[in-house]
Amino acid sequence: GAGVSQSPSNKVTEKGKDVELRCDPISGHTALYWYRQSLGQGLEFLIYFQGNSAPDKSGLPSDRFSAERTGGSVSTLTIQRTQQEDSAVYLCASSSLAGGAYNEQFFGPGTRLTVL
Amino acid sequence: LAKTTQPISMDSYEGQEVNITCSHNNIATNDYITWYQQFPSQGPRFIIQGYKTKVTNEVASLFIPADRKSSTLSLPRVSLSDTAVYYCPPKTAYGNNRLAFGKGNQVVVIP
Numbered sequence: 001g002a003g004v005s006q007s008p009s010n011k012v013t014e015k016g017k018d019v020e021l022r023c024d025p026i027s028g029h030t031a032l033y034w035y036r037q038s039l040g041q042g043l044e045f046l047i048y049f050q051g052n053s054a055p056d057k058s059g060l061p062s063d064r065f066s067a068e069r070t071g072g073s074v075s076t077l078t079i080q081r082t083q084q085e086d087s088a089v090y091l092c093a094s095s096s097l098a099g100g101a102y103n104e105q106f107f108g109p110g111t112r113l114t115v116l
Numbered sequence: 117l118a119k120t121t122q123p124i125s126m127d128s129y130e131g132q133e134v135n136i137t138c139s140h141n142n143i144a145t146n147d148y149i150t151w152y153q154q155f156p157s158q159g160p161r162f163i164i165q166g167y168k169t170k171v172t173n174e175v176a177s178l179f180i181p182a183d184r185k186s187s188t189l190s191l192p193r194v195s196l197s198d199t200a201v202y203y204c205p206p207k208t209a210y211g212n213n214r215l216a217f218g219k220g221n222q223v224v225v226i227p
Contacts, residue, residue: 004159033214042203043160043217054213077203095213103213104150107159 002026004108006092012114013082021077021111025094032075033095033105034067038088044091049075082105082115089113125222126212132174134191136221138204141185149187150215151181158218164189165207191223199225 005024013019025032036045045059049069060066064082069075079086089112093105130136140149148167152160165173166178166187177190191198201222205215 031213035215035217040219042219043215045214045216048212048214050212056214059214078135093159104162104165105213105215107161109157 004092004094004106006108006111007107008111010112010114011080014083014116015084016082018078018080019082021079021090021113023076023077023092023094023108024074025073025092027049029094029106030072031095031103031105033066033093034075034077035091035093036088037091037110038052041052046077050101062084079113082113084115087113087115124134125224126221127224127226128194129226130195131193134194134198134223134225136189136191136202136204136223137190138187138221139185140187140204140206143184144208144211148209149178149184151178151187151189151207152178152205152209152215152217154203154220160203162201193220194225196222196225197225198227208209 008021031050035043036046037043047067048056052069053071067077078082086115087100089109091110093107095105130169148165150165152204153163154160164173164176164178166180168180179188201220203217203220205217207213
């Protein structure tokens with residue numbers, strides 16, 4: 001009965017470095033979402049996966065951001081050449097499937113990224 | 117995606133009923149109204165969802181007027197553990213169900 005897990009829980013990096021953030025969704029959940037929460041802000045949608053495909057990438061803020069999902073399970077969000085404005089908590093959520101009225105999203109604890 | 121607006125912060129005493137209102141001025145016909153709760157250093161947690169009228173579950177009630185331009189989350193007899201930020205993102209009933217969170221409403225329960 002494990003929930004959504006994310007790693008690392010905290011990541012401190014230097015400006016210009018690349019980072020990878022990992023999300024393990026609930027087993028069997030086909031829909032996976034990445035959100036970002038900056039200090040004092042609400043959650044901002046980044047990208048949505050259905051299986052291994054990403055039909056909605058409209059929230060990715062720049063081409064430095066990319067994400068992939070393999071085996072319909074684990075997802076990795078990669079930020080290249082990090083900037084200080086990338087500092088935020090990155091949250092992953094999964095649901096049993098998208099497109100239904102009653103499919104709630106289950107969130108992980110997030111990865112706090114700090115870019116120095 | 118429809119935007120939501122909420123008051124920023126509110127205090128309440130333990131044991132009282134707390135009502136939090138959210139505006140959904142641009143809500144679409146196919147949108148459901150969902151409410152999430154977020155504790156510090158945790159991801160949001162689903163509380164309740166509705167389309168119109170009233171929905172009740174074991175933790176909260178949700179009131180949605182006929183025009184659906186607002187919704188009110190009611191928490192009966194709050195405890196200190198209900199101190200959290202509450203969000204009311206609309207959710208489309210089809211498509212990818214992405215959630216459009218606003219800034220949320222900080223509820224602080226005072227002993």
